[in-house]
Amino acid sequence: MADASRPTPDVPLVAAEDLGVVFQGSQGQITALDTLSLNIRKGEFVSVVGPSGCGKSTLIRVFSGLLAPTRGRALLKGEPITRPRGDVGIVFQQANLLPWKTVLDNVLVPSRALGRDIGPAREKALELLRLVGLEKFRDNYPSELSGGMQQRVGIARGLAHDPDLLLMDEPFSALDTMTRDHMSIELQRIWMATHKTALFITHSITEAVFLSDRIVVMSARPGRIVKEVSIDLPRPRTVETLADPRFAAYCAELRALFEELVHFD
Ligand SMILES: Nc1ncnc2c1ncn2[C@@H]1O[C@H](COP(=O)(O)OP(=O)(O)O)[C@@H](O)[C@H]1O
Ligand SMILES: [Mg+2]
Structure with missing residues (x-):
């Protein structure tokens, strides 16, 4: 089949x-x-x-x-x-993270905008943060991260809704x-x-x-x-x-x- x-x-x-x-x-x-x-x-x-x-x-x-x-x-x-x-997922030239949201919540932005079930989306977001090496920073704010780390959050966000x-x-x-x-x-x-x-x-x-x-x-x-x-x-x-x-x-x-x-x- x-x-x-x-x-x-x-x-x-x-x-x-x-x-x-x-x-x-x-x-x-x-x-x-x-x-x-x-x-x-x-x-x-x-x-x-x-x-x-x-x-x-x-x-x-x-x-x-x-x-x-x-x-x-x-x-x-x-x-x-x-x-x-x-x-479709997008990663921009600037990470464009929301400064008032934690790393994890930034990764969840597209999933929330798409109305996805937040439980599984959170699991996926944490898996991606592990993949980009930022699991420990899940509760930090963007200003606490270097440029490269912010862009890694941007990549995780681009992939979070599994495009x-x-x-x-x-x-x-x-x-x-x-x-x-x-x-x-x-x-x-x-x-x-x-x-x-x-x-x-x-x-x-x-x-x-x-x-x-x-x-x-x-x-x-x-x-x-x-x-x-x-x-x-x-x-x-x-x-x-x-x-x-x-x-x-x-x-x-x-x-x-x-x-x-x-x-x-
Ligand atoms: N909204 C717009 N209105 C008018 N011209 C635009 C607009 N967006 C892009 N352009 C023009 O279209 C061309 C291609 O732009 P762009 O796709 O940003 O190029 P690149 O990303 O390769 O540098 C440029 O000449 C730019 O000035
Ligand atoms: Mg361009």
């Missing part, structure tokens, strides 16, 4: 079909995305890299159901995404370099433990190569996909991966591509 919880192999979990977004700015129309098509398989970790202003956050907003595209469709499990949904798709918009860009490297390793561990499908936006080529199964490179505005690079490196990737010549070769390939894009401007 077919397992109904599993999408058929030829239906991608996430898809963008000819997606276009045009904003009405004060100086006229701005085409943020231009006929962008993308498929993401269940369980895949895909990163999007591209110059500033190329429409990366716009793409995340469309997938989160917060912004309707001007043309084309965004699909999750074959259904158009038309509003925020319980099967199928985790969207992350430059989640580590506000952190210092040392913390970022550590967070990449942490995120890979969390992703491997939860088997989520992930769409990750970053400015950092090394971060994208370290984390991804596939990297999508976007051109400057209007945002189009100019290249997709599959990263064939064994997992789990570790600090040793950073010294692997194949890792360096992927980074060099992507950097060269970026140089071309900038000259194109």
Whole structure:
């Protein structure tokens, strides 16, 4: 018998079909995305890299159901995404924790907003706090945590309602370099433990190569996909991966591509 919880192999979990977004700015129309098509398989970790202003956050907003595209469709499990949904989780650039709520209550915010049963949601939240290494801080307030710890709470919150798709918009860009490297390793561990499908936006080529199964490179505005690079490196990737010549070769390939894009401007 077919397992109904599993999408058929030829239906991608996430898809963008000819997606276009045009904003009405004060100086006229701005085409943020231009006929962008993308498929993401269940369980895949895909990163999007591209110059500033190329429409990366716009793409995340469309997938989160917060912004309707001007043309084309965004699909999750074959259904158009038309509003925020319980099967999508989001991690933002800033952790955006509520300062008057404890760590545990911050993680529970989406579950409460979705009207989930709070008993099981609490269990799940505590399990995630264990996973991100912050179980001991469950009753602390955000101001008592470092930036990296706050962002780990943000990741736990993004996963708390057990979404199928985790969207992350430059989640580590506000952190210092040392913390970022550590967070990449942490995120890979969390992703491997939860088997989520992930769409990750970053400015950092090394971060994208370290984390991804596939990297999508976007051109400057209007945002189009100019290249997709599959990263064939064994997992789990570790600090040793950073010294692997194949890792360096992927980074060099992507950097060269970026140089071309900038000259194109
Ligand atoms: N609400 C909006 N109104 C008008 N222009 C916008 C709006 N949101 C984004 N833009 C413009 O769309 C383009 C893409 O923005 P964004 O998706 O934030 O880029 P990125 O995240 O890649 O830096 C930019 O030129 C930005 O100024
Ligand atoms: Mg952005």
